[in-house]
Amino acid sequence: xxxxxxxxxxxxxxxxxxxxxxxxxxxxxxxxxxxxxxxxxxxxxxxxxxxxxxxxxxxxxxxxxxxxxxxxxxxxxxxxxxxxxxxxxxxxxxxxxxxxxxxxxxxxxxxxxxxxxxxxxxxxxxxxxxxxxxxxxxxxxxxxxxxxxxxxxxxxxxxxxxxxxxxxxxxxxxxxxxxxxxxxxxxxxxxxxxxxxxxxxxxxxxxxxxxxxxxxxxxxxxxxxxxxxxxxxxxxxxxxxxxxxxxxxxxxxxxxxxxxxxxxxxxxxxxxxxxxxxxxxxxxxxxxxxxxxxxxxxxxxxxxxxxxxxxxxxxxxxxxxxxxxxxxxxxxxxxxxxxxxxxxxx
Amino acid sequence: xxxxxxxxxxxxxxxxxxxxxxxxxxxxxxxxxxxxxxxxxxxxxxxxxxxxxxxxxxxxxxxxxxxxxxxxxxxxxxxxxxxxxxxxxxxxxxxxxxxxxxxxxxxxxxxxxxxxxxxxxxxxxxxxxxxxxxxxxxxxxxxxxxxxxxxxxxxxxxxxxxxxxxxxxxxxxxxxxxxxxxxxxxxxxxxxxxxxxxxxxxxxxxxxxxxxxxxxxxxxxxxxxxxxxxxxxxxxxxxxxxxxxxxxxxxxxxxxxxxxxxxxxxxxxxxxxxxxxxxxxxxxxxxxxxxxxxxxxxxxxxxxxxxxxxxxxxxxxxxxxxxxxxxxxxxxxxxxxxxxxxxxxx
DNA sequence: CTGAAAGCGCTAACAA
DNA sequence: TTGTTAGCGCTTTCAG
Numbered sequence: 001x002x003x004x005x006x007x008x009x010x011x012x013x014x015x016x017x018x019x020x021x022x023x024x025x026x027x028x029x030x031x032x033x034x035x036x037x038x039x040x041x042x043x044x045x046x047x048x049x050x051x052x053x054x055x056x057x058x059x060x061x062x063x064x065x066x067x068x069x070x071x072x073x074x075x076x077x078x079x080x081x082x083x084x085x086x087x088x089x090x091x092x093x094x095x096x097x098x099x100x101x102x103x104x105x106x107x108x109x110x111x112x113x114x115x116x117x118x119x120x121x122x123x124x125x126x127x128x129x130x131x132x133x134x135x136x137x138x139x140x141x142x143x144x145x146x147x148x149x150x151x152x153x154x155x156x157x158x159x160x161x162x163x164x165x166x167x168x169x170x171x172x173x174x175x176x177x178x179x180x181x182x183x184x185x186x187x188x189x190x191x192x193x194x195x196x197x198x199x200x201x202x203x204x205x206x207x208x209x210x211x212x213x214x215x216x217x218x219x220x221x222x223x224x225x226x227x228x229x230x231x232x233x234x235x236x237x238x239x240x241x242x243x244x245x246x247x248x249x250x251x252x253x254x255x256x257x258x259x260x261x262x263x264x265x266x267x268x269x270x271x272x273x274x275x276x277x278x279x280x281x282x283x284x285x286x287x288x289x290x291x292x293x294x295x296x297x298x299x300x301x302x303x304x305x306x307x308x309x310x311x312x313x314x315x316x317x318x319x320x321x322x323x324x325x326x327x328x329x330x331x332x333x334x335x336x337x338x339x340x341x342x343x344x345x346x
Numbered sequence: 347x348x349x350x351x352x353x354x355x356x357x358x359x360x361x362x363x364x365x366x367x368x369x370x371x372x373x374x375x376x377x378x379x380x381x382x383x384x385x386x387x388x389x390x391x392x393x394x395x396x397x398x399x400x401x402x403x404x405x406x407x408x409x410x411x412x413x414x415x416x417x418x419x420x421x422x423x424x425x426x427x428x429x430x431x432x433x434x435x436x437x438x439x440x441x442x443x444x445x446x447x448x449x450x451x452x453x454x455x456x457x458x459x460x461x462x463x464x465x466x467x468x469x470x471x472x473x474x475x476x477x478x479x480x481x482x483x484x485x486x487x488x489x490x491x492x493x494x495x496x497x498x499x500x501x502x503x504x505x506x507x508x509x510x511x512x513x514x515x516x517x518x519x520x521x522x523x524x525x526x527x528x529x530x531x532x533x534x535x536x537x538x539x540x541x542x543x544x545x546x547x548x549x550x551x552x553x554x555x556x557x558x559x560x561x562x563x564x565x566x567x568x569x570x571x572x573x574x575x576x577x578x579x580x581x582x583x584x585x586x587x588x589x590x591x592x593x594x595x596x597x598x599x600x601x602x603x604x605x606x607x608x609x610x611x612x613x614x615x616x617x618x619x620x621x622x623x624x625x626x627x628x629x630x631x632x633x634x635x636x637x638x639x640x641x642x643x644x645x646x647x648x649x650x651x652x653x654x655x656x657x658x659x660x661x662x663x664x665x666x667x668x669x670x671x672x673x674x675x676x677x678x679x680x681x682x683x684x685x686x687x688x689x690x691x692x
Numbered sequence: 693c694t695g696a697a698a699g700c701g702c703t704a705a706c707a708a
Numbered sequence: 709t710t711g712t713t714a715g716c717g718c719t720t721t722c723a724g
Contacts, residue, residue, distance in 0.1 A: 010491075012717055023695040028719055036693060058467035059413070060717035062405040063700040069464065072450075077423040077432065078634075083451075086423065090450050099464040102448040104418075104436050105429075118415065118445040121404035122468055145356075233634060266639040288424070288579060293612040294641065358701055369711045374703055382709060406701035409716040695724080700717105707712075 011054045020048035031056060032065070058099070062123025069099040070315060071119030072128045073112065076105040079231070079259050081285040081304050085130055085151060088308020096316055098125070109134050116142050126315040129153075136197050147318040149311045155201040156328045161314040163329045165302035167203050170333040171210025171254070173300055174282045175218065177335055178252045181342070183280060185223050186215065187250035189239035189260050192228040204231055207256050207284065223250075231256060236263025244271050244279070251279060252341070258283035258290045261297055265340070281340040296339035303331055357400045366394035377402055378411070404445070408469025415445040416661060417465030418474045419458065422451040425577070425605050427631035427650050431476055431497060434654020442662055444471070455480050462488050472661040475499075482543050493664040495657045501547040502674045507660040509675045511648035513549050516679040517556025517600070519646055520628045521564065523681055524598045527688070529626060531569050532561065533596035535585035535606050538574040550577060553602050553630065569596075577602060582609025590617050590625070597625060598687070604629035604636045607643055611686070627686040642685035649677055 013027040020027070022041060029037045030045040037045075048054075058067045070093055074082045090100050101124070103115035112134045119127055124146065131152040132139065142148055143160035150162045178186050188211045191204035199205045208226060215224045227242040229235035236255055243250050244267065253268075255261035261283030268279050275281055283290055286301035310329055318324065359373040366373070368387060375383045376391040383391075394400070404413045416439055420428045436446050447470070449461035458480045465473055470492065477498040478485065488494055489506035496508045524532050534557045537550035545551045554572060561570045573588040575581035582601055589596050590613065599614075601607035607629030614625050621627055629636055632647035656675055664670065 010717085014717080024718080025695055025720085026693095029694090032719080034719095038693065041693085055463055055467060057469070057717055058464070059405040059408040059469040060700095061719075063409070063702095063717080064719040065700095066719095067405070067468075069468070071447075074423075076429075077420075077448075078426060078429050080424060083422075083424045086450060099460075099467075100450050101417075101464070101468070102423075102450055104432060104446050104448055114445075117401055118404070118447070121401060121445075122413075122415070122447070123403070123405040233638070262638060269639045289635075292579070292608060293615045356701085360701080370702080371704090371711060372709095375710095378703080380703095384709060387709080403701055406716095407703075409701080409718095410703040411716095412703095693724105696722090698719105698721080700719085702716090703714105704716105705712105705714085708710080 010057065011052045012057070013054075015052055016045065016048045016054050019052055020044045059123070066125045066319075067123045068097060069101060069122075069124055070126045070128060070312075071101055071103060071116075071122070071124040073103040073115050073119070073130060073132065074105065075107075075131050075133075078105070079257065079285075080287040080289060081258065082130060084287070084304030085308040085311075088305035088310075089128060089312045090308075091305075092309050092312035093316075096312075098316075109138065113138060120145055126319050128311050128315055131203060133198060133202065135195075136201075147315055147322060149315045149318070151307055151311045152203045153201050154203070154206055155197075156326070158326050161311075161318060161327045163307050163310045163314065163331070165203065165307070166330050166332050167206040168210035168213065170284060170300040170302060171207045172214040172217075173333065173335040174254045174284075174298075175211060175214035177298070177337060178254070178280060178282065178341065179218050179220070181252075181280065183252040184220055185225070185248065185250040186220070186252045186254060187225040187227065187243045189236055189243070189253060189255045189264060190226050190228045191231040191235070191256060204256050211254060225250060231260055233259050233263040233266075236260035237267045238263070240264035240267035241271075244268070244273070249279075253279060253281050255281065255283050258285045258287045258297060258299055261299070261340075262289065262295075265295070265297075276339070276341050276343060286336050290336065290338065298338045298341040299336050300333045301336050302333040307331060356403065357398045358403070359400070361398055362391065362394045362400050365398055366390045405469070412471045412665075413469050414443060415447060415468075415470055416472045416474060416658075417447055417449060417462075417468070417470040419449040419461050419465070419476060419478065420451065421453075421477050421479075424451070425603065425631075426633040426635060427604065428476060430633070430650030431654040431657075434651035434656075435474060435658045436654075437651075438655050438658035439662075442658075444662075455484065459484060466491055472665050474657050474661055477549060479544060479548065481541075482547075493661055493668060495660045495664070497653055497657045498549045499547050500549070500552055501543075502672070504672050507657075507664060507673045509653050509656045509660065509677070511549065511653070512676050512678050513552040514556035514559065516630060516646040516648060517553045518560040518563075519679065519681040520600045520630075520644075521557060521560035523644070523683060524600070524626060524628065524687065525564050525566070527598075527626065529598040530566055531571070531594060531596040532566070532598045532600060533571040533573065533589045535582055535589070535599060535601045535610060536572050536574045537577040537581070537602060550602050557600060571596060577606055579605050579609040579612075582606035582611075583613045584609075586610035586613035587617075590614070590619070595625075599625060599627050601627065601629045604631045604633045604643060604645055607645070607686070608635065608641075611641070611643075622685070622687050622689060632682050636682065636684065644684045644687040645682050646679045647682050648679040653677060
């Protein structure tokens with residue numbers, strides 16, 4: 001009764017064609033909804049596909065045409081903000097009949113190159129790169145090989161589309177809010193950045209710039225104080241420790257991301273200080289954890305889900321028309337004030 | 347000067363072969379470190395590959411041989427526990443020269459089937475399925491097509507390997523701990539499960555069983571109380587609300603996962619109750635957020651990273667030998683007691 | 693509207 | 709040890 005250990009040959013278009021008494025070309029056409037297949041033929045072929053449980057082999061399709069799959073690179077899956085972005089992406093692509101595969105967390109250019117190459121090697125039809133740290137040169141090379149969209153990053157390249165948040169405004173929202181509450185010693189925790197490209201294009205760098213601009217606008221130049229660590233929980237912890245050990249410690253800390261604020265809160269708690277009375281804290285991204293009651297973190301909402309949806313739309317457009325000029329979207333953030341800056345009035 | 351919009355043809359083994367004055371077979375052999383290539387030939391070919399910036403086309407390789415890539419399916423990227431598992435997986439596979447692609451969050455069997463099919467369609471060499479909810483039938487079918495390892499799930503199939511946590515022991519650790527602290531009304535928040543397969547195999551169901559067993563062992567049968575919602579933050583929130591509205595409300599809540607405990611803490615805070623004095627809380631997974639000071643959640647550590655590493659090792663073994671008998675590993679968890687159950691003695 | 697045939701980049705038999 | 713050849717499953721000319 002049982003087949004031998006032979007790994008169960010796949011159903012191919014040849015099988016479908018035979019079953020439906022048509023040519024493989026016909027099957028291929030139906031599969032792609034291509035022009036040149038009568039309704040009867042369509043019906044016959046679809047029936048045969050259903051009967052045989054046929055599934056197109058993406059790898060094989062990729063050798064000549066499209067694979068109908070999109071690669072998404074996320075910097076890390078530990079930052080819940082990226083989950084929001086991903087939700088937006090999959091929501092839209094799923095409905096469009098595209099499959100989504102994710103490249104795993106990466107730190108630095110080498111890792112990113114590995115991930116992008118892997119996706120190209122798998123003949124993905126398009127790439128969505130979330131907050132990539134690679135050089136413009138690398139991004140342009142990738143975009144030359146496959147339609148590409150960046151999310152979060154600010155550069156306006158001619159070879160790929162982008163969706164970004166207006167981080168200057170986002171930082172200003174936080175500083176304005178804190179100043180209004182009476183703070184002057186407002187410090188910032190940043191993701192350390194040296195590369196000149198990234199200094200101009202990465203969201204963290206732009207946020208730091210926005211912070212500086214806003215402080216100056218309030219004539220608080222002398223209180224500008226940035227701890228450069230990294231956009232991780234540990235980075236926030238170490239950054240806050242630095243800031244708290246200043247001769248005059250800040251009364252408010254603006255962390256560049258919610259996950260950074262998490263670490264900062266940890267350091268503040270360990271130092272025996274109270275939030276927001278001793279030190280107020282604000283984050284960025286308005287993730288689930290910011291809204292989480294025991295934390296209740298003031299944060300900037302950049303609409304991650306919407307950014308994801310937009311990037312998906314852009315990649316589909318670019319796949320449809322590779323020659324259309326690059327589109328660059330910039331979304332306006334809003335502030336969600338919570339308990340880490342505002343003491344609730346009873 | 348510039349090339350036309352032609353999408354830059356890829357470097358293939360034909361190019362490499364021509365450049366090195368050898369056959370394509372020779373190049374293929376070098377690429378695979380296969381037997382039958384002299385050192386000089388190896389050197390020549392490798393040089394040519396470097397000169398031309400050659401990269402193997404995974405999709406094409408997949409049509410005849412291996413793609414050297416593994417698909418990892420995660421139930422969701424919102425649960426930080428899965429990040430630990432993923433870290434263990436990538437750490438090991440990267441060193442083994444394998445690429446890793448991740449299937450995006452899925453809820454329910456239909457979504458899981460989509461993801462597994464997608465990975466099979468991309469000719470992945472192996473699949474690591476983390477806490478899959480699919481039927482055994484589906485898993486066996488998948489495992490028949492491609493080497494497969496499950497993580498977290500308990501069933502001992504003959505067709506795929508598995509790595510699981512001893513969830514019975516884990517639940518007992520929590521109950522013992524709470525009983526020792528004087529608790530009797532210990533309630534549990536579970537992930538609702540109806541399917542008989544999953545009732546026996548899913549970690550959540552086994553944890554609930556372990557909870558019941560441990561309560562009975564302490565002669566606390568009458569206090570057994572389970573709120574069945576889901577393993578999400580919202581599930582924890584709703585589950586805790588249910589439990590807190592009981593006529594006699596529990597003095598301790600054992601949440602089936604840290605992320606569930608997060609939601610429970612939110613509900614408790616909103617109810618104006620204190621942790622751990624009014625209600626003690628324990629979670630499962632010992633994620634970063636359990637260790638996070640403002641939360642400081644008592645939790646069971648099942649060693650996610652180690653589970654990931656083990657699953658990666660198993661998949662490599664199975665790729666190397668498809669006929670070897672299935673291996674099933676079970677790891678023993680430990681308890682990490684923290685402030686949500688134990689008031690620090692000053 | 694339909695189908696035969698060539699070929700995508702690679703690997704696996706087989707021959708030399 | 710090396711090279712020749714025939715596909716893998718699909719799409720794409722190009723005839724019918």
